[in-house]
Each structure stands twice: as structure tokens, then as C-alpha cells.
Amino acid sequence: MLDFEKMANGGLARIKPYQAGKPIEEVKRELGLDDVIKLASNENPFGMSKKAVEAAKKAIDEGNFYPDSNGFYLKHALHVKFGYDMKRITLGAGSNELINLLFEAFVNKDVNVVLPDYSFCVYGMEATINGAQVKSVPLNDWKVDLNKVLAAIDSDTRIVAFANPSNPIGTAIPSADMKSFLKKVPENTLVVIDEAYNEFNSGDATYEDSARWLNSYPNLVISRTFSKAYGLAGLRIGYMLSDPGIVSVLDRLRAPFNVNAVAQAAAIAALDDDEFIKKTVDNNTKERARYMEFFKAQGVKAIDSKANFVAADFAPHDAQKLAAELLKRGVIVRPLLGYKLRDILRISIGTPEQNDRFFKETAELLKTL
Secondary structure, three states, rough: OOOOOHHHOOOOHHHOOOOOOHHHHHHHHOOOOOOOOOOOOOOOOOOOOOHHHHHHHHHHHHOOOOOOOHHHHHHHHHHHHHOOOOHHHEEEOHHHHHHHHHHHHHHOOOOEEEEEEEHHHHHHHHHOOOOEEEEEOOOOOEEEEEEHHHHHHHOOOOEEEEEEOOOOOOOOHHHHHHHHHHHHOOOOOOOEEEEOOOHHHHOOHHHHHHHHHHHOOOOEEEEEEEOOOOOOHHHHOOOEEOHHHHHHHHHHOOOOOOHHHHHHHHHHHHHHHHHHHHHHHHHHHHHHHHHHHHHHHHOEEEEOOOOOOEEEEOOOOOOOHHHHHHHHOOOEEEEEHHOEEEEEEEOOOOOHHHHHHHHHHHHHHHOOO
């Protein structure tokens, strides 16, 4: 019998496949439920902008044509909206694909990658697949300790990666601290700031648009997505901002037509719907505060979040049993067992009605656990 594990390249044998949250329809089918809410994958509870939906429908009518492989109109829309240099933009099927490409292009067995503990799992997976050593840095009260990260960097460190705000924890590094850190990082070490949750932190007074730092730091790479605040998770589209030299390298590696035409059209329209983004962010800010109040009232320690989810430590309650019981009641949340955080659940922030349901069901269950 063939041993495909041994035949696989690099560190694939040491990787466990990514475990996505269960879809609503699967939970309904398995448990025989009619009414299920999903608070597990940090999706936009309001769906897609109507402008994006209409643009996507129109683009489907021309689905027989290949998409624009260079994504000119979307890059131009990003330039018009935010002032970003089009020569610095790489488009991908979600920011996840772009992170994969970056690691594939620059990471190998002769280098190491420095990651804060409990980083988004894809960073460690990609480093391992490409043969690099992963150097983990402990958090300090669930926050990244940049001094410890600097101490872990050596002459062989090719990438330091952060999600900011972080996933799955939710904390964020203030801009002043990040800029100070960038000044001290060796120029041959790429600093990757994954800003999938960027829009939800934009109201913070300590936040700046990190894209403004690109001219000063050629080793800075920033990834963004349309999956979260813009609600296009199912269409898979994101972008990366970097030095044009990095763009050139990634363009040689990425597949032709890697971003489909429907996603490009929807993203352009989504950028033009400020009202939808404001509604999404305002709801998140208000409801996130309600989550913190709820957990405090229940005696549950919630981690301060700048994203569209809250991670909460339910000890001494059995968090895994709580998640299982919530599932039976039609509420899907995300246990963090894959991160070896047995007592912590990550709950995506939904509409007020969805959150009310989570509060009610959780309060009842905590009395019995």
C-alpha cells in the first residue's frame, strides 16, 4: 500500500487539516433543528451590502469570461477609496491565500518564523509546510509582548507575523508600539500584520492606518480581507499591501485568475457602501460592550476584544460541555481546542436578537454546569 504521508512534500505530515466551524445547514440536519444561529466564524451578521449583491448578480451574467487577472478596477477602487498605491496591491482569494503565497515565496528550511502564542493557526501551518522552524513567544495577559518578540528574532528570522487585532484572542497592538517595534526589526525580516479585523478597531484612538508606514519600512507587509466587515466571506477575496518588489514575487507565484469576477465586482461595490460598513461597525461596538457586561455579570472572564468576537474563559465551568449544549439549542460557538485552550470559547458578535438568544441560553446553562 502506498504511504502518501511519506510521499507528501515538506512538513505536510506534521499538519492537521484546518477545522472550520460547522455550517448552519449541517447542524440543522444533524440535530433536527429548524432555528439555528451561527456565532462561530466571525462572519457579518447582516450579510452582504445590497450594492455588493447587485454587482455580484450582474457579474454572474458574464461568468463565461475569465476575470481580470490583475484586478485593475478593484485596485483602482482601493486607490480612490484609501489612497493606496496600486503598485503595492496584490489580490487574493481571501487574505488567507495571500498569506499562504507569502510564506511559500519567502520561507524555507534555512530560516525561522517568529509568532506570538495563539496566533492564527495558518501562520504556523505554512511555516511548517515550508520547512521552517517556528519560534513561539508567550503572551503577557493575552497581549503580545513586543520586547519578547524582538528578543526571539535572530539573523535567520525571515517572518514575524501578527494578526492585529488578533485571532482567536481579540486583543490589539497599539499603533505607537507597532511603529516603535518596526524601527528595531532587521530589514531582512518581513513583518506581516494581518488586519482581517481592521475595520472593527478603527474607532480606537490608538489606531492608525498601518498602510501609511509602507514607504518607511520596505519589509512591512499588510493583509486585509473583505470577509469580515464587508460580508464577502463566501466569495473569498482579500488584498495585501507591500513593497512593489514583494508584489512582483507574489505575482510570479499566484495562479492566473486567482480572484473570480463575481468577487471582484462585489468588492468594488462594497467599498462604495459606507452606510453598510457604518451599520456593521456601530452594531459591533455596541454589542461587544453588551458581551463584556454579560460575562462580567456571569462571573466569566472575557478577554478585551477589538474585533467582531469575544473570547471568554469559562473556568471553572466546563466550556466544552457548554458549547455542546448550546449547539443542541441551536447556537453555534467556537471552542478553541485546536489552540489547546480548553476553557475558552470564541463567540462571534451577531445582531442584537442573536446576542440576546446567546445570553439567555448561556445564562440558563451556566446554572447547571
